Amino acid sequence: NAGVTQTPKFQVLKTGQSMTLQCAQDMNHEYMSWYRQDPGMGLRLIHYSVGAGITDQGEVPNGYNVSRSTTEDFPLRLLSAAPSQTSVYFCASTLGYGTSGVEGELFFGEGSRLTVL
Amino acid sequence: GQQVMQIPQYQHVQEGEDFTTYCNSSTTLSNIQWYKQRPGGHPVFLIQLVKSGEVKKQKRLTFQFGEAKKNSSLHITATQTTDVGTYFCAGPGTGFQKLVFGTGTRLLVSP
Numbered sequence: 005n006a007g008v009t010q011t012p013k014f015q016v017l018k019t020g021q022s023m024t025l026q027c028a029q030d031m032n033h034e035y036m037s038w039y040r041q042d043p044g045m046g047l048r049l050i051h052y053s054v055g056a057g058i059t060d061q062g063e064v065p066n067g068y069n070v071s072r073s074t075t076e077d078f079p080l081r082l083l084s085a086a087p088s089q090t091s092v093y094f095c096a097s098t099l100g101y102g103t104s105g106v107e108g109e110l111f112f113g114e115g116s117r118l119t120v121l
Numbered sequence: 122g123q124q125v126m127q128i129p130q131y132q133h134v135q136e137g138e139d140f141t142t143y144c145n146s147s148t149t150l151s152n153i154q155w156y157k158q159r160p161g162g163h164p165v166f167l168i169q170l171v172k173s174g175e176v177k178k179q180k181r182l183t184f185q186f187g188e189a190k191k192n193s194s195l196h197i198t199a200t201q202t203t204d205v206g207t208y209f210c211a212g213p214g215t216g217f218q219k220l221v222f223g224t225g226t227r228l229l230v231s232p
Contacts, residue, residue, distance in 0.1 A: 039222070049220070062214075096164075106213060107169075
């Protein structure tokens with residue numbers, strides 16, 4: 005049971021470099037999302053997607069890009085890394101969402117710890 | 122935008138003591154979820170509450186959704202060292218297709 009798989013687990017970047025955090029799920033979930041977690045600030049939503057070809061912004065989208073070409077994959081791209089993007093990134097997916105919001109359990113990946121120097 | 126605040130930010134208890142964390146939203150929520158994150162781990166779903174005034178129990182954990190659906194609480198009876206971690210509440214954000222997390226309460230339990 006793979007669930008939600010994130011790669012890489014750790015990454016160190018220099019300011020200005022770009023990179024992609026990969027996220028894949030094998031549960032046929034339509035809804036996928038990316039969060040970042042910083043000390044004392046909880047989990048903040050970066051981008052989310054409700055299906056292939058559909059993405060939207062969360063609370064803190066600046067500096068990040070996403071695409072959803074398949075149901076399974078939802079990569080997060082850092083266009084030009086900045087020290088403020090040093091964080092732990094979590095990908096999450098769920099089967100349940102609707103007009104009342106996310107209505108089902110979010111399944112999280114194990115996280116990707118990114119350091120930008 | 123919608124805000125979900127949790128108090129306290131941090132609590133340190135002796136094993137066997139009770140613990141409560143409170144979650145308050147600036148808007149009415151259609152539902153609220155609770156997650157637990159162990160140190161170094163990822164958030165894991167605990168429960169979802171939907172109805173006004175709803176109370177659910179999972180062994181030593183009691184979850185409550187306020188009558189006005191703007192607040193919620195998680196109470197742990199007789200804490201154990203295995204309860205250590207950060208507890209988050211989460212509710213639908215503006216536009217409904219988002220899940221907004223509270224700031225979390227970090228629980229430390231000493232044996």
